[in-house]
Structure formats: structure tokens, C-alpha cells
Amino acid sequence: MIDHAHDLDAVREATDRLLSATAELDAAALTAPSRLPGWSRGHVLAHLSRNADALVNVLQGRPMYADGETRDRDIERDAPRPPAEQRADLSGSAARFDSAAAAPADWSRTVTLRNGVTDSASRLPFRRLVEVELHHVDLGIGYELEDLPEEFVAREIEFLAERFDGHPDVVATRLADDRGPVRTTGGGAEGGPVTVRGTAPELLGWLSGRRDGAALKVEGGPLPALPPL
Known part of the structure; x- marks a missing residue:
């Protein structure tokens, strides 16, 4: 059985680990390639920030993304930002997701994600956890699959x-x-x-x-x- 409250706690812990790990990354480190083909570390962090906001949209009954092109364009736009802006956005978007998830809601309802995929709202915290944990590994800054809970x-x-x-x-x-x-x-x-x-x-x-x-x-x-x- 999915326990969304338990998963939200796990998201907070994983986010704290990510924020601590990226706190000292400078501009050169952020423009360096990540482990994802074609993406710098800045792309990965931009994606994580925009994913948090996209999940807020889902929680509040809006489309996850306006469309695929907008999603991709936003990541490209945000990837080259200075480190302080990246970290502020990563932290702020995570806080927005946490706040939206804390609001009273029917967690058994069905929600629509990207590309028409549907799921129970109760699975959204775990989906966010997957994004945070695996993309932390994708940064290639010392957090490996063996370090995951x-x-x-x-x-x-x-x-x-x-x-x-x-x-x-x-x-x-x-x-x-x-x-x-x-x-x-x-x-x-x-x-x-x-x-x-x-x-x-x-x-x-x-x-x-x-x-x-x-x-x-x-x-x-x-x-x-x-x-x-």
C-alpha cells in the first residue's frame, strides 16, 4: 500500500541531500557534462526544478506541462543560470511542491501526468522521489546507486x-x-x-x-x- 505521507518525508530527506551536495558547485561544475547524454549538470538541476513545479500543477488539477516543447525550452533556458540562481530555484520549487502536497486532498483520486499517463495521486510523492534520487546520481558528483536508500x-x-x-x-x-x-x-x-x-x-x-x-x-x-x- 502506498503511504504518501511516508514518501513525502523521503522526498524532503532526499532533497536535503541534493541541496547539500550541490551547495559548493561552481559555474564550471554546473556547465560540465552530467551522466545524461546531451545534458550538463545545469540541465539536470533545471529539470528537477521544473519537474517540481509540474507536479504542483498536477496536484492542483492543471496540465503537468503546457506541451513537450515548452518543457524542453524551459530546461534549456534555465540550464546555464549562475549557481546561486540554480540553487535558489531548486530549493524554492521543492518548497512549492512540499506546500502543495501538504494541502488537504483526496489522495485516492486519479491524476493525469505527461503524455496522458494516469496514476493515483498517492503515487506522486514517490514519483518525485525517483526524480530527486536518480538525478542526484546522474549529476556524477559522488552520489552513486549504491548510496541510495x-x-x-x-x-x-x-x-x-x-x-x-x-x-x-x-x-x-x-x-x-x-x-x-x-x-x-x-x-x-x-x-x-x-x-x-x-x-x-x-x-x-x-x-x-x-x-x-x-x-x-x-x-x-x-x-x-x-x-x-
């Missing part, structure tokens, strides 16, 4: 396994890590079943497109190719 890693593996379940391009796959239960995913493509074993951070890295899976052990066939998120 164990609970978060287990839940994100579960979330991604659910996302790929039945996908037409993914063979039937069993996921076995060193922390949690065996999970199944894929199954829409011919072939398999394949079992993929590894540590929870390595499995998460592969499922989220942040590692190539070279550290994983595969039984029953080659490592399945996963579609982009």
Missing part, C-alpha cells in the same frame, strides 16, 4: 518491473537481487524465460538505463534489451 532501491526495482511487465519488446524475465524477492517482468516478446541476477543497485542501474548490465549474471539467454524509459 535500500527501501527506495527495492521499490524502484518493483516499479520498473511493473512498467516493463508484458512489454512487447521484452522477453519474459525473472529479476533476482540480493535484497528482495524474485520479480518477473517482460513477457510480451518471444523467447525466455531469462533470469537476471545481481545486486539491487546493479539491477536498478540496468532497469533504469544507467548501467549496461555487464555486472549482472544472466541465465537462459542474453541480457534482454530494454526500451528507453
Whole structure:
């Protein structure tokens, strides 16, 4: 069962870690490449700020983004800002999200996200947590998948396994890590079943497109190719 209040606490903690980690980044560090292709660290921080505001829109019944072009343009606009502006926006947008999430609401209602995706409002805090935690890793400033909270890693593996379940391009796959239960995913493509074993951070890295899976052990066939998120 999703506990949105618990997840909001986790978002606050993750945001505090991110703000502390980025406090000393200078302009050169922010213009340096992140681990995301084509994005500087400034792009990542700009995206996180605009994502917080976009989730406020969702919580308050507005479209998440005006359109895809506006989303991309806003990130490009905000990416080259000076460090002080980046940090102020990151902190301010996080506070706006926290305030909107603290307002009395029906957390069981269905909300609409980007590209017409729908979900329970109760899942929004965890979705924000995913953004903050994984993009903190994407900055490449010393926070790695192995540093992520164990609970978060287990839940994100579960979330991604659910996302790929039945996908037409993914063979039937069993996921076995060193922390949690065996999970199944894929199954829409011919072939398999394949079992993929590894540590929870390595499995998460592969499922989220942040590692190539070279550290994983595969039984029953080659490592399945996963579609982009």
C-alpha cells in the first residue's frame, strides 16, 4: 500500500541531500557534462526544478506541462543560470511542491501526468522521489546507486518491473537481487524465460538505463534489451 505521507518525508530527506551536495558547485561544475547524454549538470538541476513545479500543477488539477516543447525550452533556458540562481530555484520549487502536497486532498483520486499517463495521486510523492534520487546520481558528483536508500532501491526495482511487465519488446524475465524477492517482468516478446541476477543497485542501474548490465549474471539467454524509459 502506498503511504504518501511516508514518501513525502523521503522526498524532503532526499532533497536535503541534493541541496547539500550541490551547495559548493561552481559555474564550471554546473556547465560540465552530467551522466545524461546531451545534458550538463545545469540541465539536470533545471529539470528537477521544473519537474517540481509540474507536479504542483498536477496536484492542483492543471496540465503537468503546457506541451513537450515548452518543457524542453524551459530546461534549456534555465540550464546555464549562475549557481546561486540554480540553487535558489531548486530549493524554492521543492518548497512549492512540499506546500502543495501538504494541502488537504483526496489522495485516492486519479491524476493525469505527461503524455496522458494516469496514476493515483498517492503515487506522486514517490514519483518525485525517483526524480530527486536518480538525478542526484546522474549529476556524477559522488552520489552513486549504491548510496541510495535500500527501501527506495527495492521499490524502484518493483516499479520498473511493473512498467516493463508484458512489454512487447521484452522477453519474459525473472529479476533476482540480493535484497528482495524474485520479480518477473517482460513477457510480451518471444523467447525466455531469462533470469537476471545481481545486486539491487546493479539491477536498478540496468532497469533504469544507467548501467549496461555487464555486472549482472544472466541465465537462459542474453541480457534482454530494454526500451528507453
